[in-house]
Amino acid sequence: MQASLGERLFRLGVILALGAFGFLMLVPLLKVVSTSFSSPYAVDAGRVFLWPVDFTLASWAKIVERTALWRSFGLTVVVTVLGTTLCLLLTALMAYPMSKREFRPARLLAVMVVITMIFRYPIIPYFLTVREIGLYDNFWVLIVPNLLTAYNLIIMRTFFRELPRELEEAAQMEGCGYFRTLFHLVLPISKAVLATLGIFYAVMLWNQFMHPLMFIDNQHLYPLQLRLREYMVSTESTLASGFEGSVPYNNATLKAATVIFATVPILAVYPFLQQHFVKGATLGSVK
Template identity: 65%
Template sequence: MVMAQYKESLGDILFRYLNMIILGLLSLLMLMPFAKVLATSFSGPNPVDAGEVYFWPVQFTLESWSYVLKQAPLWNSFLLTLFATVVGTCICLLVTALMAYPLAKGEFKLAKIIMVMVVITMIFRYPIIPYFLALRSYGLYNSIWVLIIPHTISAFNLIIIRTFFKGMPKELEEAAQIEGCGYFRLLFRIVLPSSKAVLATLGIFYAVGIWNQFMTPLMFIEDQALYPLQLKLREYIIFTDMIAEGPKVVLPYNNTTLQATTVIFATIPILLVYPFLQKHFVKGAMLGSVK
């Protein structure tokens, strides 16, 4: 039986195009600050100081980038942040999946009680002082692992992947169990390979959160050799004399162009990852948010 082709009404067409226009304008509005900072990083110091740079470089130069990319402490912070992001994201996805899978099973009697406790953590935040004392007692003060361990499980991400697991066909798991699969083998051989969309979505959430974290390293890391990228970025922006070579020297860059370059340097890596996972992002968010 061939279904009749749906014909859009004039109101539907207007609504669709109006949405496109509004979303397009909002996208441009959100891109404007990034475009200005990017243009500043490629501009000369004189037009920047004169306020002539908006969304296109003036007196185009790569001197600011050349200077910033030669900073060994910045690369050290970049590598530390990259390690924490990659390793932390893998650990977070593994632990979240291991916790969400039993909570998605109706035969697990404590699932509802545990989920109530998980939701409570989303409503009531922990006090800062007990949180600080607890993590310090675990030996995480001035440790790179403080960038990973406190973020191991997110209640929001746990709910998303649990909902996704609950929506998987029971017949698939029952067939695997008949063949002799235990729960762990079932999870790693059947469930997780079928959950690439939601795992990619949660991977983006975890990676962006770890990459951009600021308060945790600010509280727990005192050694500058362990500064992640965001703390190093703060250091370069606030203490401008650390990246300037002196006011009496004529340079092809200034503090403003160097700060803009450092901001873009810290932003680009996480932006480059998103296009490769974009096709999974919307699908995973929708599948994991509704049952």
């Protein structure tokens, strides 16, 4: 049935409104990108907004020379890839039995999971507990405390519940146990929810700040966001230190380049998983 004129005008209005809001969301990012590619004189004069002025790559050339920044970048990549894999594995191993109605403790476990969403842990006991188990100033503190989140667990459990039971019954008739059914049947047909939760976990691990701030003192274990914070809050010329005279960058352009350096990699993941994202979020969130 062809849409009426009113419906088409309404859709056009929605598209224009969403486009305008989307552009407004991009303005701060575009401002930072433009600053990173502009000369320091144009930035200091306030002439940079959405387009670079006196285009230069000097800030980026200086940023990529910093060993500490690349060390933090590599550490964050390892944490994100390894952590996301372990998070999805643990979430699947817990969500699958909870999705089975014949599993009697499932309802009790679900209640306990919801309670953790309502009542947050006290910071001091949490800090002391993590330190007592040997995770203070330890690489694994960037992964282990984030291995499982209640929201993601509920999404995956609900998704598993909606899968046709006939498929699993057929697998069991062929002699498959629960683990084999999970890894050879359920997970391969659950790419949508795995992609969705993979994005959630990857963004969380890539952007984590409070855990490193609380538990990391060794600068060699600084993840990217903590290194970025170190640059942002410094009152001295941390980025441009050691250089005198006229240089084609300043702290503002270097900080902008560092921010984009830390943001672009995680944004680059979205186009590859976008086709699964909406489907996974919708199917896993409807009870």
